[in-house]
Amino acid sequence: MKKKFLALFALVFALSLFLVACGGNETSTGGKSEGSKEGETTKTEKPKFLSMLTGGTSGTYYPLGGEIAKMITDKTGIQTDAVSSNASADNVLALSKGEAEIAFVQTDVMAAAVEGINAFEESGKITNVLALGSLYPETVQIVTLEKSDIKSVEDLKGKKVSVGAPGSGTYINAEQILEIHGMTMDDIKPQNLDFAESTGGIQDGNIDAAFITAGTPTGAVEGLSATNPVKIVPIAQDKVDALIEKYPYYAADTIKSGTYGLKEDVTTVAVLAMLAVVDSVPEDTVYEMTKAVYENADKITHAKGEYIKLENALKGIGIDLHPGAEKYFKEAGALTE
Incomplete structure (x- = not known):
């Protein structure tokens, strides 16, 4: 009887060792799958x-x-x-x-x-x-009303101008275009508005103009032009050339007549x-x-x-x-x- 008990005990002990060994090869949090090597990372699964x-x-x-x-x-x-x-x-x-x-x-x-x-x-x-x-291409559009006395970038001096959120692409474009014209944000009264707020502000007379960098036609500008004749302020060709020379990611661009009801083409720049x-x-x-x-x-x-x-x-x-x-x-x- 004692021999049978010892034999049974030995069998159970051996079986427990076998199970522990098998468990050590399972993949689990913090464990490794069989055959994995130290320092290897498993392939990331396709996200859902x-x-x-x-x-x-x-x-x-x-x-x-x-x-x-x-x-x-x-x-x-x-x-x-x-x-x-x-x-x-x-x-x-x-x-x-x-x-x-x-x-x-x-x-x-x-x-x-x-x-x-x-x-x-x-x-x-x-x-x-x-x-x-x-x-x-994303066109830099300096938008104002057709009746505005703003005819050039230099005319933005002292005006309330939306330049987008600080750090936004539009804001950086505004900074660089002003720079090429010998100006800074200190020369205008910058307003940090999004596109809808910008065109709304122009319509209400709360601001004078807005930089909007977006593919044309831009919905916010189309909405403004539906109720108020608009003007896109041109960038002179020599300034376009100077901007591209200093910042090569710009390209010359043209807003075609008919866009927003414009009567003639407007020279400007674009990024991508x-x-x-x-x-x-x-x-x-x-x-x-x-x-x-x-x-x-x-x-x-x-x-x-x-x-x-x-x-x-x-x-x-x-x-x-x-x-x-x-x-x-x-x-x-x-x-x-």
């Missing part, structure tokens, strides 16, 4: 949700972002939501803090973020945000709108996102959809591409080794 930061609801980013977000959702199976925001600079900072995964941003603002200048002096260089691709993505989004996911955008842009109903083409996807980008976007552009022939 993505947040896309756009801009104010009266600008171009928000409605266009809604269409692109739906396109990504439909083509990748990842629920992607377009969210209104303060645009460019705030969007990049939010990405860097992990508050969203994708965002609209101006190419000039993204370049400043990587360098840690302008709106990013306090935060320092942004190192975890990469490029997905360029979308369309782009999509930026945080570097933690998996390569395969960004590849799918990039493919979804550039192979289905012809289905976009927004007027800016016509500019979103493979041949324009790398224009104005002065920062590194996300590996997933780079993989797609090489595959599509837009990027060579």
Whole structure:
């Protein structure tokens, strides 16, 4: 009887050792799967949700972002939501803090973020945000009423002028355009308003003019022009040339007559709108996102959809591409080794 008991005890003890050994190979929080090595990281899983930061609801980013977000959702199976925001600079900072995964941003603002200048002096260089691709030109529009005595940038001196939120792309454009004309924010009475507030302020007579950097036609300006004849203040050609020489991410642009009821073309400048993505989004996911955008842009109903083409996807980008976007552009022939 005693021998049987000892044999049974030995069997139970051996079995318990076997179970402990097996349990040690299970994957669990803080454990390693069989065959894993010290220092290796497992592949990030495909996300179920993505947040896309756009801009104010009266600008171009928000409605266009809604269409692109739906396109990504439909083509990748990842629920992607377009969210209104303060645009460019705030969007990049939010990405860097992990508050969203994708965002609209101006190419000039993204370049400043990587360098840690302008709106990013306090935060320092942004190192975890990469490029997905360029979308369309964003025109700098200095908007006022047709009856206004403002005919040139110099005429803005002493006037109440909306320049957008501090650190926004529009604000930086306003600073740089004033600079080229030998002026600073101290020469005007700057108002930090969004696009809708800007055009509302012009209509009500609370402000004299507004810088609005967005794809044309811009909804807020169209709304103003529907009730009040508007004027877009031109930038003289020599100033356009000087601006481009100092800040190469600008390009000469023209607002065509007929836009907003304008009677003639207006000379100005533009930067490019782009999509930026945080570097933690998996390569395969960004590849799918990039493919979804550039192979289905012809289905976009927004007027800016016509500019979103493979041949324009790398224009104005002065920062590194996300590996997933780079993989797609090489595959599509837009990027060579």
